[in-house]
Amino acid sequence: MTTWLDVPDDHLFGMDNLPYGVFSTADDPTRRVGVRIGDLVLDAGAVAAIGRDAGLVGEGPDLATAWQTPSLNAFLSLGRPAWTVAREWLTEILGDDVHRGGVSPHLHHLADVVLHLPIEVADYVDFYASEDHASNVGQIFRPDNAALPPNWKHLPIGYHGRAGTVVVSGTDVVRPTGQRKGPQDAAPVFGPSIRLDIEAELGYVVGGATELGSRVSVDEAADHLFGVVILNDWSARDIQAWEYVPLGPFLGKSFATSVSAWVTPLEALTAARVPLPGQSDPEVLPYLRGDAFGLDVHVEVSLDGTVVSRPEHAGMYWSPAQMLAHLTVNGASLRDGDLFGSGTISGPTRDTRGSLLELTWNGTEPLTLADGTTRGFLEDGDTVTMTAWAPGPDGSRIGLGDVTGTIRPAR
Structure with a gap:
Protein backbone atom coordinates (compact mmCIF):
# COMPACT_ATOMS: atom_id res chain seq x y z
CA MET A 1 0.00 0.00 0.00
CA THR A 2 1.22 3.51 -0.80
CA THR A 3 1.16 6.66 1.31
CA TRP A 4 1.59 10.39 0.69
CA LEU A 5 4.00 10.43 3.62
CA ASP A 6 7.75 10.10 3.06
CA VAL A 7 8.02 6.53 4.34
CA PRO A 8 10.47 4.11 2.66
CA ASP A 9 8.85 1.06 1.06
CA ASP A 10 10.92 -1.26 3.27
CA HIS A 11 10.10 0.48 6.57
CA LEU A 12 9.05 -1.95 9.30
CA PHE A 13 6.20 0.41 10.19
CA GLY A 14 4.80 1.10 6.74
CA MET A 15 1.20 1.08 5.56
CA ASP A 16 0.90 -2.69 5.90
CA ASN A 17 1.50 -2.41 9.64
CA LEU A 18 -0.23 0.59 11.32
CA PRO A 19 0.09 -0.54 14.96
CA TYR A 20 -1.76 1.12 17.82
CA GLY A 21 -0.33 2.60 20.99
CA VAL A 22 -0.99 5.24 23.64
CA PHE A 23 1.10 8.42 23.70
CA SER A 24 1.41 11.92 25.11
CA THR A 25 3.55 14.95 24.25
CA ALA A 26 5.24 17.72 26.19
CA ASP A 27 2.71 20.21 24.84
CA ASP A 28 -0.24 17.97 25.65
CA PRO A 29 0.28 15.43 28.47
CA THR A 30 -3.15 13.91 27.84
CA ARG A 31 -2.79 10.22 27.07
CA ARG A 32 -4.57 9.21 23.86
CA VAL A 33 -4.44 6.58 21.14
CA GLY A 34 -1.83 6.92 18.42
CA VAL A 35 -1.08 4.97 15.26
CA ARG A 36 2.51 4.60 14.07
CA ILE A 37 3.36 5.22 10.42
CA GLY A 38 7.08 5.21 9.69
CA ASP A 39 8.76 7.29 12.38
CA LEU A 40 5.65 9.37 12.97
CA VAL A 41 2.71 8.97 15.35
CA LEU A 42 -0.78 9.93 14.22
CA ASP A 43 -3.10 11.39 16.85
CA ALA A 44 -5.91 9.13 15.64
CA GLY A 45 -8.67 10.55 17.81
CA ALA A 46 -7.98 14.15 16.82
CA VAL A 47 -8.24 13.35 13.12
CA ALA A 48 -11.34 11.18 13.57
CA ALA A 49 -12.99 14.03 15.51
CA ILE A 50 -12.59 16.38 12.55
CA GLY A 51 -14.80 14.22 10.37
CA ARG A 52 -17.25 13.51 13.18
CA ASP A 53 -17.66 17.15 14.19
CA ALA A 54 -18.03 18.24 10.58
CA GLY A 55 -20.80 15.71 10.05
CA LEU A 56 -18.76 13.85 7.47
CA VAL A 57 -18.98 10.51 9.29
CA GLY A 58 -22.17 8.50 8.78
CA GLU A 59 -23.40 5.48 10.66
CA GLY A 60 -20.61 3.53 12.29
CA PRO A 61 -18.48 3.25 15.43
CA ASP A 62 -17.50 6.45 17.24
CA LEU A 63 -13.77 6.01 16.75
CA ALA A 64 -12.96 9.56 17.84
CA THR A 65 -14.39 9.05 21.32
CA ALA A 66 -12.77 5.62 21.68
CA TRP A 67 -9.37 6.97 20.65
CA GLN A 68 -9.48 10.04 22.88
CA THR A 69 -9.07 7.88 25.98
CA PRO A 70 -5.90 6.87 27.88
CA SER A 71 -5.92 3.22 26.78
CA LEU A 72 -7.00 1.02 23.90
CA ASN A 73 -9.73 -0.59 26.01
CA ALA A 74 -12.61 1.52 24.69
CA PHE A 75 -11.56 0.71 21.14
CA LEU A 76 -11.20 -2.98 22.01
CA SER A 77 -14.77 -3.00 23.32
CA LEU A 78 -16.11 -2.05 19.87
CA GLY A 79 -15.24 -5.49 18.46
CA ARG A 80 -13.91 -6.91 15.24
CA PRO A 81 -16.23 -5.07 12.77
CA ALA A 82 -15.14 -1.70 14.21
CA TRP A 83 -11.47 -2.75 14.17
CA THR A 84 -11.81 -3.52 10.47
CA VAL A 85 -13.56 -0.21 9.74
CA ALA A 86 -10.85 1.66 11.64
CA ARG A 87 -8.07 0.01 9.65
CA GLU A 88 -9.81 0.81 6.36
CA TRP A 89 -10.25 4.44 7.45
CA LEU A 90 -6.60 4.77 8.49
CA THR A 91 -5.50 3.29 5.16
CA GLU A 92 -7.68 5.84 3.37
CA ILE A 93 -6.49 8.98 5.18
CA LEU A 94 -2.82 7.98 5.11
CA GLY A 95 -2.93 6.68 1.55
CA ASP A 96 -4.84 9.37 -0.34
CA ASP A 97 -3.11 12.76 -0.75
CA VAL A 98 -6.47 14.54 -0.54
CA HIS A 99 -6.31 14.11 3.24
CA ARG A 100 -2.84 15.64 3.65
CA GLY A 101 -4.05 19.04 4.85
CA GLY A 102 -6.31 17.69 7.55
CA VAL A 103 -3.98 14.95 8.78
CA SER A 104 -0.54 16.62 8.75
CA PRO A 105 -1.10 18.87 11.80
CA HIS A 106 -1.85 15.77 13.87
CA LEU A 107 1.36 13.89 13.09
CA HIS A 108 4.11 13.85 15.73
CA HIS A 109 7.69 12.72 15.36
CA LEU A 110 8.33 9.52 17.29
CA ALA A 111 11.21 11.18 19.16
CA ASP A 112 8.84 13.84 20.49
CA VAL A 113 6.26 11.56 22.12
CA VAL A 114 6.14 9.54 25.32
CA LEU A 115 4.76 6.04 24.92
CA HIS A 116 2.63 4.50 27.66
CA LEU A 117 1.17 1.09 28.48
CA PRO A 118 -1.24 0.60 25.56
CA ILE A 119 -3.98 -1.22 27.46
CA GLU A 120 -5.45 -1.26 30.92
CA VAL A 121 -4.80 -4.94 31.55
CA ALA A 122 -8.00 -6.64 32.67
CA ASP A 123 -6.68 -10.16 33.28
Missing part, protein backbone atom coordinates in the same frame (compact mmCIF):
# COMPACT_ATOMS: atom_id res chain seq x y z
CA TYR A 124 -3.30 -11.69 32.49
CA VAL A 125 -2.70 -15.37 31.72
CA ASP A 126 0.58 -16.93 30.66
CA PHE A 127 0.74 -20.18 28.69
CA TYR A 128 3.45 -22.78 28.10
CA ALA A 129 3.05 -23.45 24.37
CA SER A 130 6.56 -24.35 23.15
CA GLU A 131 7.34 -28.06 23.15
CA ASP A 132 11.08 -27.37 23.03
CA HIS A 133 10.90 -25.04 26.03
CA ALA A 134 8.75 -27.44 28.05
CA SER A 135 11.09 -30.33 27.17
CA ASN A 136 14.19 -28.35 28.14
CA VAL A 137 12.68 -27.34 31.48
CA GLY A 138 11.72 -30.96 32.10
CA GLN A 139 15.23 -32.18 31.38
CA ILE A 140 16.76 -29.54 33.66
CA PHE A 141 14.48 -30.06 36.66
CA ARG A 142 13.29 -33.67 36.19
CA PRO A 143 16.23 -35.48 34.55
CA ASP A 144 15.03 -38.90 35.72
CA ASN A 145 11.47 -38.50 34.41
CA ALA A 146 9.77 -37.83 31.09
CA ALA A 147 10.63 -34.36 29.78
CA LEU A 148 6.99 -33.43 29.13
CA PRO A 149 4.24 -33.82 31.73
CA PRO A 150 1.55 -36.31 30.65
CA ASN A 151 -1.08 -33.63 30.01
CA TRP A 152 1.11 -31.29 27.95
CA LYS A 153 0.01 -32.37 24.45
CA HIS A 154 -3.64 -32.64 25.46
CA LEU A 155 -4.25 -29.05 26.58
CA PRO A 156 -2.54 -25.64 26.59
CA ILE A 157 -1.09 -25.33 30.09
CA GLY A 158 -1.15 -21.88 31.68
CA TYR A 159 -1.33 -19.92 34.90
CA HIS A 160 -3.02 -16.69 35.98
CA GLY A 161 -0.54 -13.87 36.50
CA ARG A 162 -0.79 -10.41 38.03
CA ALA A 163 -2.37 -7.85 35.69
CA GLY A 164 -1.28 -4.89 37.82
CA THR A 165 2.44 -5.51 37.30
CA VAL A 166 2.38 -5.53 33.49
CA VAL A 167 4.56 -2.57 32.46
CA VAL A 168 5.45 -0.86 29.20
CA SER A 169 8.81 -1.17 27.50
CA GLY A 170 11.49 1.02 29.07
CA THR A 171 10.26 0.54 32.64
CA ASP A 172 13.03 -0.52 35.03
CA VAL A 173 12.62 -3.84 36.83
CA VAL A 174 13.53 -4.01 40.52
CA ARG A 175 15.15 -7.29 41.50
CA PRO A 176 12.50 -9.23 43.44
CA THR A 177 12.97 -10.46 46.97
CA GLY A 178 11.45 -13.58 48.48
CA GLN A 179 12.02 -17.02 49.92
CA ARG A 180 14.36 -19.45 48.23
CA LYS A 181 15.83 -22.80 49.22
CA GLY A 182 18.77 -24.25 47.37
CA PRO A 183 19.70 -27.96 47.41
CA GLN A 184 22.34 -27.31 50.07
CA ASP A 185 20.16 -25.14 52.30
CA ALA A 186 18.86 -26.75 55.48
CA ALA A 187 15.97 -24.28 55.59
CA PRO A 188 14.59 -21.55 53.33
CA VAL A 189 16.32 -18.18 53.34
CA PHE A 190 14.96 -14.72 52.53
CA GLY A 191 16.59 -12.23 50.22
CA PRO A 192 16.96 -10.95 46.65
CA SER A 193 16.63 -13.45 43.83
CA ILE A 194 20.01 -14.69 42.59
CA ARG A 195 18.58 -16.49 39.54
CA LEU A 196 16.73 -13.73 37.74
CA ASP A 197 15.71 -14.70 34.22
CA ILE A 198 13.87 -13.62 31.09
CA GLU A 199 11.27 -15.30 28.91
CA ALA A 200 10.87 -14.21 25.28
CA GLU A 201 7.18 -14.41 24.38
CA LEU A 202 4.42 -12.91 22.31
CA GLY A 203 1.45 -11.43 24.12
CA TYR A 204 -2.07 -11.42 22.67
CA VAL A 205 -4.40 -8.51 23.35
CA VAL A 206 -8.09 -9.43 23.61
CA GLY A 207 -11.25 -7.44 22.94
CA GLY A 208 -14.96 -8.14 22.58
CA ALA A 209 -16.08 -9.01 26.11
CA THR A 210 -18.12 -12.20 26.64
CA GLU A 211 -20.65 -13.26 29.26
CA LEU A 212 -19.72 -15.46 32.18
CA GLY A 213 -20.63 -19.05 31.33
CA SER A 214 -20.08 -18.67 27.58
CA ARG A 215 -17.29 -20.10 25.44
CA VAL A 216 -15.19 -18.87 22.54
CA SER A 217 -14.42 -21.58 19.97
CA VAL A 218 -11.18 -21.89 18.01
CA ASP A 219 -12.98 -20.60 14.92
CA GLU A 220 -14.40 -17.63 16.84
CA ALA A 221 -11.10 -16.69 18.46
CA ALA A 222 -10.02 -14.34 15.65
CA ASP A 223 -13.03 -12.14 16.48
CA HIS A 224 -11.50 -11.52 19.90
CA LEU A 225 -7.76 -11.54 19.13
CA PHE A 226 -7.11 -7.87 18.45
CA GLY A 227 -3.34 -7.83 18.19
CA VAL A 228 0.12 -8.84 19.31
CA VAL A 229 2.84 -7.39 21.55
CA ILE A 230 6.32 -8.61 22.40
CA LEU A 231 6.32 -9.82 26.00
CA ASN A 232 9.13 -10.48 28.48
CA ASP A 233 7.92 -12.60 31.39
CA TRP A 234 10.68 -11.84 33.91
CA SER A 235 11.17 -14.86 36.18
CA ALA A 236 12.92 -15.35 39.52
CA ARG A 237 13.83 -19.01 39.10
CA ASP A 238 14.99 -19.58 42.68
CA ILE A 239 11.84 -18.09 44.21
CA GLN A 240 9.75 -19.99 41.66
CA ALA A 241 11.43 -23.33 42.33
CA TRP A 242 10.69 -23.18 46.06
CA GLU A 243 7.08 -21.98 45.81
CA TYR A 244 5.56 -23.50 42.69
CA VAL A 245 4.98 -27.05 44.00
CA PRO A 246 2.12 -27.88 44.22
CA LEU A 247 0.14 -24.88 42.90
CA GLY A 248 2.35 -23.20 40.29
CA PRO A 249 4.08 -19.84 39.68
CA PHE A 250 3.32 -16.99 42.07
CA LEU A 251 5.87 -14.49 43.45
CA GLY A 252 8.57 -15.76 41.10
CA LYS A 253 6.59 -14.25 38.22
CA SER A 254 4.28 -11.56 39.57
CA PHE A 255 6.82 -8.77 40.18
CA ALA A 256 6.95 -7.57 36.54
CA THR A 257 5.94 -8.47 32.99
CA SER A 258 7.13 -6.11 30.25
CA VAL A 259 5.32 -5.53 26.94
CA SER A 260 6.11 -3.50 23.84
CA ALA A 261 4.40 -0.13 23.43
CA TRP A 262 2.91 -0.93 20.01
CA VAL A 263 0.10 -3.43 19.48
CA THR A 264 0.32 -4.92 16.00
CA PRO A 265 -3.21 -5.70 14.72
CA LEU A 266 -3.88 -9.32 13.83
CA GLU A 267 -5.03 -8.03 10.42
CA ALA A 268 -1.46 -6.87 9.74
CA LEU A 269 -0.18 -10.42 10.25
CA THR A 270 -2.27 -12.22 7.61
CA ALA A 271 0.83 -13.03 5.54
CA ALA A 272 2.54 -14.42 8.67
CA ARG A 273 -0.03 -17.15 9.30
CA VAL A 274 1.45 -20.65 9.12
CA PRO A 275 0.21 -24.17 9.95
CA LEU A 276 0.99 -25.59 13.36
CA PRO A 277 3.79 -28.18 13.53
CA GLY A 278 1.20 -30.95 13.92
CA GLN A 279 -1.07 -32.30 16.65
CA SER A 280 -1.90 -35.80 15.44
CA ASP A 281 -0.27 -37.82 18.20
CA PRO A 282 -2.29 -37.52 20.30
CA GLU A 283 -5.15 -35.88 18.42
CA VAL A 284 -6.53 -32.97 20.39
CA LEU A 285 -10.10 -32.97 21.67
CA PRO A 286 -12.81 -31.49 19.40
CA TYR A 287 -13.03 -28.12 21.19
CA LEU A 288 -9.36 -27.48 20.31
CA ARG A 289 -9.84 -28.13 16.58
CA GLY A 290 -10.58 -25.55 13.91
CA ASP A 291 -8.70 -22.59 12.41
CA ALA A 292 -5.74 -23.07 14.74
CA PHE A 293 -3.18 -20.98 12.86
CA GLY A 294 0.40 -20.33 13.91
CA LEU A 295 2.36 -17.12 13.34
CA ASP A 296 5.75 -16.83 11.66
CA VAL A 297 7.29 -14.24 13.97
CA HIS A 298 11.07 -13.88 14.32
CA VAL A 299 12.30 -12.71 17.73
CA GLU A 300 15.75 -11.44 18.71
CA VAL A 301 16.98 -11.23 22.30
CA SER A 302 19.89 -8.99 23.31
CA LEU A 303 21.60 -8.79 26.71
CA ASP A 304 23.64 -5.62 27.23
CA GLY A 305 23.91 -5.21 23.46
CA THR A 306 24.94 -8.80 22.71
CA VAL A 307 22.47 -10.89 20.71
CA VAL A 308 22.07 -14.10 22.71
CA SER A 309 19.11 -15.77 21.01
CA ARG A 310 16.80 -15.71 17.98
CA PRO A 311 13.66 -17.68 18.90
CA GLU A 312 11.18 -18.64 16.15
CA HIS A 313 7.49 -18.42 17.05
CA ALA A 314 6.48 -20.55 14.03
CA GLY A 315 7.57 -23.67 15.94
CA MET A 316 5.06 -23.22 18.79
CA TYR A 317 2.93 -26.31 19.42
CA TRP A 318 -0.25 -24.51 20.53
CA SER A 319 -1.87 -21.66 18.60
CA PRO A 320 -3.28 -18.41 20.10
CA ALA A 321 -6.77 -19.48 18.96
CA GLN A 322 -6.47 -22.75 20.88
CA MET A 323 -5.18 -20.96 23.96
CA LEU A 324 -8.14 -18.58 23.90
CA ALA A 325 -10.59 -21.44 23.36
CA HIS A 326 -9.11 -23.36 26.28
CA LEU A 327 -9.10 -20.25 28.48
CA THR A 328 -12.88 -19.91 28.03
CA VAL A 329 -13.97 -23.57 27.73
CA ASN A 330 -14.97 -23.67 31.39
CA GLY A 331 -17.17 -20.60 30.96
CA ALA A 332 -14.59 -18.00 32.04
CA SER A 333 -15.55 -14.66 30.51
CA LEU A 334 -13.33 -12.40 28.43
CA ARG A 335 -12.86 -8.74 29.28
CA ASP A 336 -11.71 -5.93 27.04
CA GLY A 337 -8.00 -5.56 27.67
CA ASP A 338 -7.32 -9.17 28.59
CA LEU A 339 -3.75 -10.20 27.83
CA PHE A 340 -2.30 -13.66 27.50
CA GLY A 341 1.26 -14.74 26.81
CA SER A 342 2.41 -17.52 24.52
CA GLY A 343 4.90 -18.85 27.01
CA THR A 344 8.63 -18.91 26.30
CA ILE A 345 9.43 -19.23 22.60
CA SER A 346 12.21 -21.78 22.23
CA GLY A 347 13.51 -23.94 19.41
CA PRO A 348 15.55 -27.12 19.05
CA THR A 349 18.99 -25.41 18.98
CA ARG A 350 20.77 -23.38 21.65
CA ASP A 351 20.64 -20.14 19.65
CA THR A 352 16.83 -20.34 19.51
CA ARG A 353 16.19 -20.77 23.24
CA GLY A 354 14.13 -17.98 24.77
CA SER A 355 15.27 -18.01 28.41
CA LEU A 356 18.58 -17.87 30.25
CA LEU A 357 17.52 -21.00 32.12
CA GLU A 358 17.81 -22.88 28.83
CA LEU A 359 20.58 -20.83 27.23
CA THR A 360 22.92 -21.46 30.19
CA TRP A 361 21.38 -24.80 31.17
CA ASN A 362 20.44 -23.54 34.64
CA GLY A 363 23.65 -21.54 34.96
CA THR A 364 26.06 -24.43 34.26
CA GLU A 365 27.01 -23.16 30.77
CA PRO A 366 27.33 -19.36 31.13
CA LEU A 367 27.02 -17.00 28.17
CA THR A 368 29.94 -14.79 27.18
CA LEU A 369 28.93 -11.24 26.25
CA ALA A 370 30.69 -8.89 23.83
CA ASP A 371 32.53 -7.14 26.69
CA GLY A 372 34.02 -10.45 27.85
CA THR A 373 31.86 -10.85 30.93
CA THR A 374 29.78 -13.97 31.49
CA ARG A 375 26.22 -14.50 32.63
CA GLY A 376 24.36 -17.45 34.09
CA PHE A 377 21.46 -15.26 35.16
CA LEU A 378 20.84 -11.50 35.18
CA GLU A 379 22.97 -9.07 37.18
CA ASP A 380 21.98 -5.63 38.44
CA GLY A 381 22.39 -3.06 35.68
CA ASP A 382 21.78 -5.57 32.88
CA THR A 383 19.51 -4.39 30.08
CA VAL A 384 17.47 -6.89 28.08
CA THR A 385 15.94 -5.92 24.74
CA MET A 386 13.67 -8.06 22.57
CA THR A 387 12.67 -7.15 19.03
CA ALA A 388 10.51 -9.01 16.52
CA TRP A 389 9.28 -8.92 12.95
CA ALA A 390 6.95 -10.96 10.76
CA PRO A 391 6.55 -11.36 6.99
CA GLY A 392 4.10 -8.97 5.35
CA PRO A 393 2.51 -8.75 1.90
CA ASP A 394 4.71 -8.99 -1.21
CA GLY A 395 7.91 -9.74 0.66
CA SER A 396 7.62 -6.82 3.10
CA ARG A 397 8.37 -7.00 6.82
CA ILE A 398 6.06 -6.06 9.68
CA GLY A 399 7.82 -4.73 12.78
CA LEU A 400 6.49 -5.51 16.23
CA GLY A 401 8.70 -2.91 17.88
CA ASP A 402 10.75 -3.76 20.95
CA VAL A 403 10.49 -4.37 24.65
CA THR A 404 13.34 -3.41 26.92
CA GLY A 405 14.02 -3.35 30.64
CA THR A 406 16.96 -2.73 32.96
CA ILE A 407 17.48 -4.59 36.24
CA ARG A 408 17.78 -2.40 39.33
CA PRO A 409 18.97 -3.60 42.76
CA ALA A 410 16.50 -5.05 45.24
CA ARG A 411 14.99 -2.61 47.69
